[in-house]
Amino acid sequence: MDAVQIVGELALNARKASRSLSTATGAERKAALEAIAQAIESRSAEILAANEIDMNNARAEEMHPQMQDRLLLTADRIKGIAGGARQVAALADPLGQTLRKSTLPNGLELEQISVPFGVIGMVYEARPNVTVDAAVILLMSGNAALLRGSSTARNSNEILVNVMRDALSQTKISPDVLQLIPSEDRATTKALLTARGKVDLVIPRGSAALIRMVVDEATVPTIETGAGVCHVYVDEFADIEKALPILINSKTHRPSVCNAAETLLVHKAIAPTFLPMALKALSDAGVILHSDATAQKVADTFKIASTIATEENWSTEYGVLEMNVAVVDSVDAAADHIAQYGTNHTEAIVTENKDNAARFIALSDCAAVMVNTSTRFTDGEQMGFGAEIGISNQKLHARGPMGLEAMTTTTWIVTGDGQIRS
Incomplete structure (x- = not known):
């Protein structure tokens, strides 16, 4: 047969x-x-x-x-x-x-x-x-x-x-x-x-x-x-004490799944303070880093292993302890980056500014937006649906878990x- x-x-x-x-x-x-x-x-x-x-x-x-x-x-x-x-x-x-x-x-x-x-x-x-x-x-x-x-x-x-x-x-x-x-x-x-x-x-x-x-x-x-090229955007008004654990959890909690973060975006105003801590924490957790030119200078200054990100890196769903890092000028610039390289799955913003959060949500064409929490919560069981059949990032019939x-x-x-x- x-x-x-x-x-x-x-x-x-x-x-x-x-x-x-x-x-x-x-x-x-x-x-x-x-x-x-x-x-x-x-x-x-x-x-x-x-x-x-x-x-x-x-x-x-x-x-x-x-x-x-x-x-x-x-x-x-x-x-x-x-x-x-x-x-x-x-x-x-x-x-x-x-x-x-x-x-x-x-x-x-x-x-x-x-x-x-x-x-x-x-x-x-x-x-x-x-x-x-x-x-x-x-x-x-x-x-x-x-x-x-x-x-x-x-x-x-x-x-x-x-x-x-x-x-x-x-x-x-x-x-x-x-x-x-x-x-x-x-x-x-x-x-x-x-x-x-x-x-x-x-x-x-x-x-x-x-x-x-x-x-x-x-x-x-x-x-x-959903294929998951997910991002964590740390806004200029982010609470760093929230941002660092959210980032680490989003990337390292279970890197093989589709709601794990693959790229960190950091607003330029908070980058001098946040980036050294973030890069070190990620590196200490065993994450291989690929950075844009600005983030790479920080990595070099603090002797943190990183390579310059290629065009392919930005659109890669790693599924392992590997991550991209970029510095952006604004909420809109973060959204532009996500629109170019993301997969409409899950995007996260860390900010204490409600207007910036609302703008990020409005600009994010994806199945789930996380505000001040980990991307790992895009999950049927975590969201109270019991087990899930999958996470849809299309727009017809069903979307999300x-x-x-x-x-x-x-x-x-x-x-x-x-x-x-x-």
Whole structure:
């Protein structure tokens, strides 16, 4: 059986099984998520053993340490994954919500309600936690899931899907609403992306290269999740005692994720005071620095390792402990830099001046703007959505961290009493 046939069969099975979701009550879907959380916790030893196989392969292939960190599961991370499922289960049911309601002059009653998309495909890289995050969000929002993870996480993904399917078999929801697409053959990815009519939506989650490939090759509708070239702008009216921890957290808390900051912008008025401290703190944290001419002079003066930034540096999503630094003349200059090199994901300003904050917000065409806080808070769980399906930096349908509501569409219900159109 070739890749197109494999994906087509899995999609058909998911479509049939999705009826058990569309007819399930909110309480039944919540119970299914709780069953999944319990199963993940009780079978953590199996999950860890499977993940260790993937980790051994990753080490043998000399995978980058930051990518290994994404792949790694620990007992605490498994507890966190189960906890995320419970957080989603505790959220309000997104289905059957009345968005608009009215009565026309002819007596027809109109109601627009939230409904599932149907069958949603996920294409993602070596992050096994996404397997569960995506599954529970899609299940709670009434959607069947086709999960196409990375071959580097094959063993981890297989056990996690098996655990979740086993848990669902004890509920009123069919286990076939979760389907794992084989990852050994890259052709299955293209088959998923072109399964128009069988799959309702595809969402990529991973590197900029993966997202671009999905958007360019898919004939199935897609939601473009975010490559993250994020910036921290330290304004002339910044409180330095706030600015330094915000900067360090934004860059170093978990540099491999899309909401980590890649460029520091500093207003010229505060640069003589702030830059020496910032460059030293970043360097001490192991961050490789690339600076514009002004920042490079400061680095040289204080004997802090840095190189002159190239045009390519400014638009690079590093995903590691590496960062660009530039000095700018104003809020508008910072916004101009971001507009040229950013990816419309997350931008942060540190300032005590409300007018400057408001102008920065108005000039920032992005999914999330952080004022006096870390870029790392652009996250579904941190923003109270439970787990997230991804962070969208496009403008159609969904933008920012995508939780349950973003995984629904709408249906119009028109109720009459015998009316006919003249």
